Amino acid sequence: MDNLLHWTAPDLTLTFHLDDGPVRLTTGGVPAQPLVEVEAVGHGRSPSSNRHVDTVLGQQLRYVRHEESGTTLRIVQEEPDTGLRVTSVFEAGAGVRTWTEASMVGTGTLELTFLSSLVLALPSVDADLHSASNSWMAESRWSVRPLRSDGLADIITPAHQHVARSRYAVTSTNSWSTGERLPVGVLVGRSTPYALGWQIEHNGPWHYEIGESRHGGYLLLSGPTDQEHQWSVPISAEAPFVTVPVSLVAGTDQDSVFGALTRQRRAVRRRRPADERMPVIFNDYMNTLLGDPTTEKLLPLIDAAADAGADYFCIDAGWYAEGDWWNTVGAWQPSATRFPNGLAEVIDRIHARRMVPGLWLEPEVIGVRSPIAAELPDDAFLTRHGRRVSESGRYLLDLRSPVARKHLNETVDRLVGDFGVGFFKFDNNTMTGPGTDKGGTSLGQGLLEHNRALLGWIDDLQARHPGLLIENCASGAMRMDYAMLSRLHLQSTSDQEDPLRYAPIAAAAPAAVLPEQAGHWAYPITGTTREEFTLALANGILGRLYLSGHLNRMTTAELDLVRAAVGAHRAVLADLGTLVPTWPLGLPEWTDEWVAVCLNGAATSYLAIWHRDPGPAIITLDIPPTEIHPHFPSELGAWTFTWTGDKLTVTTDTPEPSARILRLGTPRR
Numbered sequence: 001m002d003n004l005l006h007w008t009a010p011d012l013t014l015t016f017h018l019d020d021g022p023v024r025l026t027t028g029g030v031p032a033q034p035l036v037e038v039e040a041v042g043h044g045r046s047p048s049s050n051r052h053v054d055t056v057l058g059q060q061l062r063y064v065r066h067e068e069s070g071t072t073l074r075i076v077q078e079e080p081d082t083g084l085r086v087t088s089v090f091e092a093g094a095g096v097r098t099w100t101e102a103s104m105v106g107t108g109t110l111e112l113t114f115l116s117s118l119v120l121a122l123p124s125v126d127a128d129l130h131s132a133s134n135s136w137m138a139e140s141r142w143s144v145r146p147l148r149s150d151g152l153a154d155i156i157t158p159a160h161q162h163v164a165r166s167r168y169a170v171t172s173t174n175s176w177s178t179g180e181r182l183p184v185g186v187l188v189g190r191s192t193p194y195a196l197g198w199q200i201e202h203n204g205p206w207h208y209e210i211g212e213s214r215h216g217g218y219l220l221l222s223g224p225t226d227q228e229h230q231w232s233v234p235i236s237a238e239a240p241f242v243t244v245p246v247s248l249v250a251g252t253d254q255d256s257v258f259g260a261l262t263r264q265r266r267a268v269r270r271r272r273p274a275d276e277r278m279p280v281i282f283n284d285y286m287n288t289l290l291g292d293p294t295t296e297k298l299l300p301l302i303d304a305a306a307d308a309g310a311d312y313f314c315i316d317a318g319w320y321a322e323g324d325w326w327n328t329v330g331a332w333q334p335s336a337t338r339f340p341n342g343l344a345e346v347i348d349r350i351h352a353r354r355m356v357p358g359l360w361l362e363p364e365v366i367g368v369r370s371p372i373a374a375e376l377p378d379d380a381f382l383t384r385h386g387r388r389v390s391e392s393g394r395y396l397l398d399l400r401s402p403v404a405r406k407h408l409n410e411t412v413d414r415l416v417g418d419f420g421v422g423f424f425k426f427d428n429n430t431m432t433g434p435g436t437d438k439g440g441t442s443l444g445q446g447l448l449e450h451n452r453a454l455l456g457w458i459d460d461l462q463a464r465h466p467g468l469l470i471e472n473c474a475s476g477a478m479r480m481d482y483a484m485l486s487r488l489h490l491q492s493t494s495d496q497e498d499p500l501r502y503a504p505i506a507a508a509a510p511a512a513v514l515p516e517q518a519g520h521w522a523y524p525i526t527g528t529t530r531e532e533f534t535l536a537l538a539n540g541i542l543g544r545l546y547l548s549g550h551l552n553r554m555t556t557a558e559l560d561l562v563r564a565a566v567g568a569h570r571a572v573l574a575d576l577g578t579l580v581p582t583w584p585l586g587l588p589e590w591t592d593e594w595v596a597v598c599l600n601g602a603a604t605s606y607l608a609i610w611h612r613d614p615g616p617a618i619i620t621l622d623i624p625p626t627e628i629h630p631h632f633p634s635e636l637g638a639w640t641f642t643w644t645g646d647k648l649t650v651t652t653d654t655p656e657p658s659a660r661i662l663r664l665g666t667p668r669r
Helices: 056-060 254-268 285-289 295-308 343-352 371-375 402-419 443-464 499-511 530-541 556-576
Strands: 002-009 012-019 024-026 038-040 062-069 072-079 084-092 096-104 110-115 118-122 127-135 138-146 167-172 184-189 195-200 206-213 216-222 233-235 246-251 281-283 312-315 356-361 365-367 394-396 423-426 469-472 490-492 518-522 544-547 580-582 594-600 605-611 617-621 626-632 639-644 647-652 658-667
Touching: 002 084, 012 062, 012 246, 038 056, 038 084, 096 110, 096 118, 096 233, 096 254, 118 246, 138 499, 184 254, 195 206, 195 216, 195 254, 246 254, 254 499, 254 580, 281 295, 285 295, 295 312, 295 343, 295 556, 312 423, 343 356, 343 402, 356 402, 365 371, 402 443, 499 518, 499 530, 499 594, 499 605, 518 530, 530 544, 530 556, 530 605, 530 626, 530 658, 544 556, 556 626, 594 617, 605 617, 639 658
Parallel strands: 024 118, 281 312, 281 544, 312 356, 356 423, 423 469, 469 490, 490 518, 518 544
Antiparallel strands: 002 012, 012 024, 038 110, 062 072, 072 084, 084 096, 096 246, 110 233, 118 216, 127 138, 127 184, 167 206, 184 195, 195 246, 206 216, 365 394, 580 594, 594 605, 605 658, 617 647, 626 658, 639 647
């Protein structure tokens, strides 16, 4: 028996094999890989390896039933000896969003040590993997590597039928979900044509791996594991477990898959009333006050930001600190020394200039020197072996704790009520370590419960304050995942302070985050050349512009260019929520001389192109012939653009690095 179940999402059709073995999902080729892999204490893998496939329980699962309801598919399997029941849930978006639910039939229990969110068979591992490293001030560094040359050796011969037990594994540990790697990948087949993309939607540890059996390749996606993250959890009929969700999309090549991921992110995003506003935000931090705000410094900046066209003004870190702002956080009361007449004087100026006030807040930490640290009980914090977890001068709140949530709720409600705050920059600069064992959980399960409690707190906060606009930040983009971004409105794409180094970050960001959520800093520096000034502004235009810089010290010509950039950005905002990215020079590498990204729409597209070396240069882009209009700046200057067949030749004669934003019309036939 081999019954096939075909299930379709707008951009993807899944084929499930329902026969006498475990249910299998394939994208082509031989469907040998079980849909669910599961490990438990006493039930491991055979043969032994570091891979999370070939699990004994996974091989023994058997199909029970499936249910289709609207855009949701549920497939139920059971393992008869233990009474384990797993349900694979699929939600149609652009691609699919999927997770696994585990419980027990009857009175038995199991201590799970691994449960996959999704496993599927691949047509071949002769493929190129597009993946990204991510670190502070060096975010979204994409690379392309052939799997066959990077760990998946082909050792099968006619006389020797074994395959390597190796895997290509990518693992994120700790509470920064994107602290080292992005939870996003794209596979493009080489000898066998196929293209798949995925993202793991979790604000904590995750894992994915690609491997091969004699029947073909597999892709496995999961949240925390025992092997990688010290995670385990007991389950029973009364205590089920649900994995973290993941999304899967398909296409024909790299750009089409990233386009499908863009549409899928829009499908999983929970839009709220605040999302309808697309304000220009001025933030006083980058290359400006750098955590040292005072009334004297802020008032002229507020006036200058309003004159430049900003809609929101965010006072960044330090507004609460009498001295060092790092290890005293937690009380969130305005500093009396920084604001002699009270913070209200500054907030009132923001309101008077018809802008919405915003504040920086790092809600999940309490500084070890904060008075709040002694006032809150140990139960409000993440603990390990009964002692508070302390990292870099901070304790870390446990959002499972009612006391911790009460403290944060009172903080946010007070700041909104007292000052009319309409925007928060939520930062997160301290990692938790592997987790907490409070309550007898494994370290990994304690962290997972905290991660989920944080999401619940955000949901409750937005239900109370639906008009709040909230930015997601964690030392830049160290928690740039779609557990957070399905809820929050904006994502800081970096803390990078060098405009030249920001260019590849801004260009690559749409591979991991929606253009309409990608907060790019534009911090022109007064006194620099016009081209340097222009490049710094260009970084922010094809995303959500975070304007910064000492606008109050700028010349008339510099301010005119800032206003022009804000106007150019507003024109993009009108279409931004429908645009889809492509990269006519490929995804940028960190040291590329030329960097380009195109945001494509039905009638209008936008091309950003940077030349990061000094001196004249020429490059050819693979872009269909179309009308070209300078978007920012309004004149091309020493740049020229000419068509040669289906190629666009770009020439710059500027003696220094420079950038241009173009508006592309309907392609010519």
